[in-house]
Structures are given as C-alpha cells and as structure tokens.
Amino acid sequence: MSKTQMTGAKMVVQALKDQGVEVIFGYPGGAVLPIYDEIFQQNQIRHVLVRHEQGAVHAAEGYARSTGKPGVALVTSGPGATNAVTGLTDALMDSIPIVVLTGQVPTFMIGNDAFQEADTVGITRPCTKHNWLVKETDELSNTIHQAFHVATKGRPGPVLVDIPKDVQFASGKYTAPKAARVSHYQPPVKGDIETITALVEAMETAKRPLFYTGGGVINSGPAASTLLRELVEATGFPITSTLMGLGAYPANGEKWLGMLGMHGLYEANLAMHDCDLMINIGARFDDRITGRVQDFSPGSVKAHVDIDPSSINKVIRVELPIIGDVGHVLEDMLRIWKSRGRKTNGEAVKKWWAQIEKWRKVDCLAFKQEGNVIKPQYALSRLEALTKDHPSRYICTEVGQHQMWAAQYLGFNEPNRWMTSGGLGTMGYGFPASVGVQMAHPDALVINVAGEASWLMNMQEMGTAVQYRLPVKQFILNNERLGMVRQWQELLHGERYSESWSSALPDFVKLAEAFGAKGILCSDPADLDDAIMEMLNHDGPVIFDCLVTKHENCYPMIPSGEPHNKMLLGEVSTKDAIGAKGAVMV
Amino acid sequence: MSPLKIKKGASSHSAYDLRDPHAEAIERHTLAVVVDNEAGVLARVIGLFSGRGYNIESLTVAETDHTGHVSRITIVTSGTPSVIEQIKAQLGRIVPVHEVHDLTVEGPSVERELGLFKVAGTGDKRVEALRLADIFRVNVVDSTLESFVFEITGTPEKIDAFAELMRPLGLQEVARTGVAALSRGDGAH
Ligand SMILES: Cc1cc2nc3c(=O)[nH]c(=O)nc-3n(C[C@H](O)[C@H](O)[C@H](O)COP(=O)(O)OP(=O)(O)OC[C@H]3O[C@@H](n4cnc5c(N)ncnc54)[C@H](O)[C@@H]3O)c2cc1C
Ligand SMILES: Cc1ncc(C[n+]2csc(CCOP(=O)(O)OP(=O)(O)O)c2C)c(N)n1
Numbered sequence: 001m002s003k004t005q006m007t008g009a010k011m012v013v014q015a016l017k018d019q020g021v022e023v024i025f026g027y028p029g030g031a032v033l034p035i036y037d038e039i040f041q042q043n044q045i046r047h048v049l050v051r052h053e054q055g056a057v058h059a060a061e062g063y064a065r066s067t068g069k070p071g072v073a074l075v076t077s078g079p080g081a082t083n084a085v086t087g088l089t090d091a092l093m094d095s096i097p098i099v100v101l102t103g104q105v106p107t108f109m110i111g112n113d114a115f116q117e118a119d120t121v122g123i124t125r126p127c128t129k130h131n132w133l134v135k136e137t138d139e140l141s142n143t144i145h146q147a148f149h150v151a152t153k154g155r156p157g158p159v160l161v162d163i164p165k166d167v168q169f170a171s172g173k174y175t176a177p178k179a180a181r182v183s184h185y186q187p188p189v190k191g192d193i194e195t196i197t198a199l200v201e202a203m204e205t206a207k208r209p210l211f212y213t214g215g216g217v218i219n220s221g222p223a224a225s226t227l228l229r230e231l232v233e234a235t236g237f238p239i240t241s242t243l244m245g246l247g248a249y250p251a252n253g254e255k256w257l258g259m260l261g262m263h264g265l266y267e268a269n270l271a272m273h274d275c276d277l278m279i280n281i282g283a284r285f286d287d288r289i290t291g292r293v294q295d296f297s298p299g300s301v302k303a304h305v306d307i308d309p310s311s312i313n314k315v316i317r318v319e320l321p322i323i324g325d326v327g328h329v330l331e332d333m334l335r336i337w338k339s340r341g342r343k344t345n346g347e348a349v350k351k352w353w354a355q356i357e358k359w360r361k362v363d364c365l366a367f368k369q370e371g372n373v374i375k376p377q378y379a380l381s382r383l384e385a386l387t388k389d390h391p392s393r394y395i396c397t398e399v400g401q402h403q404m405w406a407a408q409y410l411g412f413n414e415p416n417r418w419m420t421s422g423g424l425g426t427m428g429y430g431f432p433a434s435v436g437v438q439m440a441h442p443d444a445l446v447i448n449v450a451g452e453a454s455w456l457m458n459m460q461e462m463g464t465a466v467q468y469r470l471p472v473k474q475f476i477l478n479n480e481r482l483g484m485v486r487q488w489q490e491l492l493h494g495e496r497y498s499e500s501w502s503s504a505l506p507d508f509v510k511l512a513e514a515f516g517a518k519g520i521l522c523s524d525p526a527d528l529d530d531a532i533m534e535m536l537n538h539d540g541p542v543i544f545d546c547l548v549t550k551h552e553n554c555y556p557m558i559p560s561g562e563p564h565n566k567m568l569l570g571e572v573s574t575k576d577a578i579g580a581k582g583a584v585m586v
Numbered sequence: 587m588s589p590l591k592i593k594k595g596a597s598s599h600s601a602y603d604l605r606d607p608h609a610e611a612i613e614r615h616t617l618a619v620v621v622d623n624e625a626g627v628l629a630r631v632i633g634l635f636s637g638r639g640y641n642i643e644s645l646t647v648a649e650t651d652h653t654g655h656v657s658r659i660t661i662v663t664s665g666t667p668s669v670i671e672q673i674k675a676q677l678g679r680i681v682p683v684h685e686v687h688d689l690t691v692e693g694p695s696v697e698r699e700l701g702l703f704k705v706a707g708t709g710d711k712r713v714e715a716l717r718l719a720d721i722f723r724v725n726v727v728d729s730t731l732e733s734f735v736f737e738i739t740g741t742p743e744k745i746d747a748f749a750e751l752m753r754p755l756g757l758q759e760v761a762r763t764g765v766a767a768l769s770r771g772d773g774a775h
Contacts, residue, residue, distance in 0.1 A: 122626075185681050308675075309678060310672065310678070310679055
C-alpha cells in the first residue's frame, strides 16, 4: 500500500502535489499556519499571496476556467472562510471546478465560539457542490482526493475542505490518489442512444434548426468544442451561444449568429424565437435567455443535452432530454447522423438562412463614434481590432454594461479564453480572475475589461499583480456611473438615478503609480489606438482609465419579462418599455 | 403541422415522467432517499427543501445499514408534477445521496407511521377512549388511574382519524414519528 505516516499539514501539500496542482491562491492566518509552514519548505507548488480571500477564490476560478483544471485556494478559519463565500457561490452558479481549503479551530474547541471560529461547513453548504469537515488526520488525504474528484466530475463546481488545526499537527497515514477510496459519485457521461437517434431524425427534417450552446460545452473540455465545430459545419445549421459558452464555436465561423439573450444579438434572438428545432447543448435556459417563459420559442421542438438531470425541464419543458456529457453526446450524434447518410432538409435550411440574413441586416450592434468623447462600443471595437490576432489573448470582465459590450464587440475563437461572472454577476470578479489566468498562462495577453465601480471592489489585488509581476491589463471603461444600474433606472424608474454615481473616484493613473504599476488615461477618441498600443507594449500590469460616454445604454435589450421578439434596439424610444410585471424581475 | 416527426409536447423520448407541465394540481409524493450516513447529510437535504422553497410534510431518518453507513430518509412532500420532478433531480445531485425513489409512482408501496397519544380523563370518557383504542388496535403503553399513553401504528390517515376521535376525550399530547415507507413485493428500493 502506498501509505506513509506524516502530519496533516504535510499531507495537504502532498495531496495537492499528487493531484497535479501547480499554483494555489491563498492568505494565511492562525488556523492554517502548519500548512503554510509546509508550503514554505517546498518549491513544487507556487503560492500566490492575494490581498483578500475573495480575490483568492476568483483567481482560482480564473485559473480553472482558462486551463480546464481545478483551481485551488487556501484560507484561514473564521473571516478567511467567510470572505471566500462570494467566490464559492460564483463558482457554483457558473459550474467552475475549484477546491477551497479552510483552516478551522482545533476539533476540541469547535462549538465553543473559539477565536476565529465560524461554522464553515454550515455557512458554505448551500454554496458548494459538497464540503467536508475533516476530524481525523487519517481521513485527510482521502478527503482531499475525494474533493478533487467531486469538483471535476459531472457538472463541475466548488468544493471545500475544512481542516481543524489539531488535525494539521497530528500525524496519520497518507493515502495516495490511486489508493484513495473511490467515490460512489460517478455521474454517467453517455447519453441515451434512442433519444440521440430521435434528435438526429429531427435534425434531418427540421426546416428551421438552431444550435443553442452554453457553458457546458466549455466545461466538457476542448474536444467537445472540436466536435461541435464539426457538427455545425457538417449540418450547416446556425449556432448561437450564451454568455458562458462564447468561444466554443468561433466568432469568425460562418454559422455564428452571435450571443443570444437579454443583451444578445437581434438575429440570434429572433432565430431562437422562430426556430422549429432548438438543440440546446450545455446551456440551462437561464432567465436572461428565455425572457417570458410562456412565449419562449413557441413553435419549436426542443432537445436539451445536459449532464445535470436537474437542469432538464427545470425552466423549459423539452421533448428530447439527453442526460450526458456534451463531448460524449456530440460524438454519438455525429456518428449516428453520418451513418444515416448525413441528411438535412437542405432546401428549407437555405430559406431559413435567407431569413436570418434579413435579420442580420438590421445590424443591431451598429454605433456611431462622433464627437470627442469615446463611446464604450468604440473603445472595445478598437481593443478588438488591436488584439484579435494575438496568439493567446484571454479576456476577463467585471459585471455591468462593459461586460455585455465585451461579449458583443470582442470575438472569441477558442474555448477557455473568456472569463466572466454570469450566474451570480459578481462585481469584483474580473480583476482577481485575471490574476489567476495570468498565473496559468505567464506569456499570454490577459485583459480585464472593467467598469470603474466593479474594479474598485477588488482593487487591492493590484498588490498581487505587482508583487508577482503579472502583466495583467486592467481596461476600465470609466463612465463614472454604475452604468448597468443607471440604465435600468433610466428605462424603469423615470430617470431617477438613485445612488448610481461613482463619486470621489481615484485618479487611476496615480493609483497605478502608487502600486508601482503603469497608469494610462485616455479620453480622446483620436488618442485611443496609441494608448491601447502603449498598454499592450508595456511589460507589466497596467491600469487603463478609458473615459467614456456617461449615459450610453447597452442594446439590444430584451426587457425583463418580455418575449424575444419584443427586443429594444438602440434608436427607438425606450422609456417605459418595461411593464409593471417585468419591473419586479431583475 | 411541424415537419418534424416529434409532436410538440411529446413525451415518448423522455426519461422523465412528463405529465402535463402546466397542470397546477398539487400532488403528494413519498420519496425514499438512500444516503451515506455522514455528518451534515440531513442538513443538506433539509437545506435543499428550505433553500428552494419546497414543502416537507413529513421526514424520517435513521441508519438502515450499520456496516455500510447507509441511512434512509423518507420524505413526504407535495407540489405540482414539475416541482416534484425537480425535487427528485435536486436530491439526486447531493453528493452523498445514492438513490432517490418516488414510492408514489414506482408501483405499490406501504406507508406506516407510529404515534403516541396521551389521553387523560375519568369515567365515561376514559372508557370510551379505551373502547376506541381497541377498535383501532392500539396498544396501551402506559396507564395511570387518570391517563393512558396509546401507541398506534398505521397510515398517516389512520393516525389522523384516531387523533380526531381522541380530541374530545381528553387528548393532551401527541408525538408522531413521520412516515416510513417501502415498496411492496420483491426487489429493493
Ligand atoms: C449583467 C448580466 C447580463 C447578462 N446577460 C446575458 C445575456 O444577454 N445573454 C446570456 O447568454 N447570458 C447573459 N448573462 C449570463 C446569465 O446570467 C447566465 O449566467 C448564462 O446565460 C448561463 O449560461 P449557460 O446557460 O450556458 O449555463 P452555465 O451556467 O454555463 O451552465 C452550464 C450548463 O451545462 C451543464 N453542463 C456542465 N458541464 C457539462 C458537461 N460536461 N456536459 C453537459 N452539460 C454540462 C450544466 O449542468 C449547466 O446546466 C448575463 C449576466 C449578467 C451578470
Ligand atoms: C457585488 C455586486 N453588487 C451589486 C451588483 C449590482 N450591479 C450590477 S451592474 C452594477 C454597476 C456596475 O458598474 P460598473 O462596474 O461601473 O460597470 P458599468 O455598468 O458602468 O459598465 C451593479 C451595481 C452586482 N452585480 N454585484
């Protein structure tokens, strides 16, 4: 047996090494000192000292999303653990595999309101896929191996292992991953062949088919994206994706309609509304997508491929539910479709494309850069033009209008290149996520497209970026407003801009300099290209303060509670567009 | 007509029970959930119900396999068919959950609950309480000159009925276990 005696603290480091972990993001404290002592005495695993535990968890998320490997964070008991809660919830909503290790007061003090004691497993139970409190050193390594298994298998998600300090000091038997107890948790990956065949049959006859893909394709791994591309090219069907699925099918691909949903493209949303066969692959019928459920794509037969049975029929009833891993199911779909003679309803699909082309002509993302103030859409168009050919560009975002504009105006041609907080919509996600991405890809171009308000939420991570010489580019679209909130107030609350101002903003250039980084201010459209190039050419972290139009709205927009074909486009009058019923939705 | 061979709303390819999704009729279902008997597992199940706004009408839990550390949780819940379907799928995602059985749809099952009733009284009321207890085949597990503790086993409906009868006869206190249930016939679930 591959079992050896060692302290719990040593076990933690050994287990991480055996799991192939290269980087952990963390912050020390009393309850994890033995583990930090072990980290000190080795060189294999790099530890990144963040400046706030929320940053550690988002960095782990960025690392995970950009590599496909689980991200790891290590924090202390009590406040360290509670600071991790937002990141855990974020990872749960977006199905990101991360392992968070927390210190805990010694077992004999649990329940006594000891110093820095918090009921960590209690607090994090609803925001983890699973969590464990380890009470015996003998169980520790096995539990950590289980944690990696659960985080990555099936629908990925965050897990947490809470380790009391006495368990870290005591000695016990180390179990290597191979010898670890196998978990009964083994979600099936193969889809039901009969249903897959029924879907292929439907694809052969469909007149207005549409692929609606999501984060599940990214979760399934790069092979799934390759298969998806093959299937789309072979069938010639149009494809749209959610915010979370961008990059699985390339934005420069011929069949690409752009993102769908609340701020999705006109052609993508109308295609969703009018299709007769909707093939949902790894998306979860989120309310940003469906709008008013009763009116959602009323004429279509729907197929849904998802590894999590609870995603199926949760929001939208589907005729063809397929429970399985995207990669496995796509492989079967392709094989069956080919073996049946590669049929599609060519004539009808051509007409369908003709219709889509008409919608495309609306050119819903068109904007005019006039005057001497930079429009945010223009800023992102220029950023796209100047970076799209970079061989390894990774984009993170914060949350708000800038996030939606980034999704609309930047093109993603590969999976795992786009890190954004979709489900929870966590302002403050993007900066630490960019730290995690850059740690995983030291030579890549990592840009965080930010709003000034979101960026301030985790700006302390400047310290981390500078300390580890991470050349992350913080591209702040500064409208001096909580723009997304302001937009809703304009459309929904009679332009009463209650508390949606970013007042007393710092001078971002001086702020960058105070941290020992570079700051760039740009306010004139004529200077923009040069300023962006200056940012790209600087070998080190940059804060780019891009002053943009203050009251720009993000369109297209489907108001909450409306169907897809009630979309607001930029120029039309949009006041009072959201009815009372929609107003209660967020 | 849709050019597709599948009718909209068809359920033949569904791995699920696809009764009319818009049916608003509330149904009562008994679920048997087999779980690892580990710390916090009950909190996970209960947290799921409270966090997602599902009903629990009754819940019982005990270890059923000591060597395998396996417990069985029996939950009586109610909701529309689609809510019941979600409840089962959500229970199935909890990592220490091994199996989820819907005894209400998976064929005939038996349900039993145990109730303890303290009834105090003298004279005619006391005689009547004892007479009714006898009809219900209830055990007397404690008695004083002025009170009985009755033990009744049966379906929840039977226990409800007995409670109604005892109320005017001096019912003081009730303790009920909640439902335990098994499928009928051969085969485990
Ligand atoms: C301000 C704001 C505005 C937004 N506007 C939009 C918008 O306009 N359009 C938009 O699309 N989104 C928008 N979002 C994001 C939205 O809230 C959701 O996060 C997003 O739509 C969900 O994406 P998804 O359906 O791909 O699901 P995800 O959350 O990525 O879930 C993935 C699904 O795939 C399944 N899955 C995971 N792994 C596998 C596997 N290996 N095989 C099979 N299935 C798997 C999971 O079970 C899950 O059901 C917005 C967010 C914010 C913050
Ligand atoms: C932590 C958190 N708090 C509040 C919100 C609500 N919210 C969504 S967008 C937004 C404004 C974001 O402003 P900014 O970062 O400047 O981006 P902009 O919309 O202006 O591009 C707010 C407050 C949120 N998503 N997250």
